[in-house]
Amino acid sequence: MSRMVFCRKYQQDMEGLDAPPYPGPKGMDVFENVSKQAWGEWLKHQTMLINEKHLNMMDLTARTYLSEQMEKFFSGDDYDAADGYVPEGKDD
Template identity: 30%
Template sequence: MSRMVNCQLLKKEAPGLEEVPHPGELGIRIYENISAEGWRQWMDRLTIIMNEMQLSTADPRALEIIEQHMTGFLFGEGEEGQMPAGFQPPPAKK
């Protein structure tokens, strides 16, 4: 039976993550308050943010930006986490 959490992103009770997804206190906070589905949604958003902003995880400043977007998206804190300015989703497949 999976662990249930009251997901702050989805605003409902849902199955939680199987392990802490990020180092440090932020990772523990995510583990305790974000569901597996909420984390999947963040991973999709992260891909868009990294591509649009041309971020590299090898750059320490990029990691700070990613964490700001992570807390903005998952917890609604700060002004980050939204779609990057000018983002245009690809056209729907026919």
């Protein structure tokens, strides 16, 4: 049976991750409060931000920026989109 969590992003009980996505308190927070679906959506969004904004993951500033964006993404705050990105079906 899958592990259930109350997802911070969707505000409902959903399937949780199988393991913390990275070590430490922040990884445990994600493991305990973010659904598998929301985590997958974040990974896609994170990849888009890295690529479109040409972020260097060796740069502490870039990693801090992504961490801040992740918190906003999961909490429902306004988060950055990739410059010029138009979601599929939204090109009116």
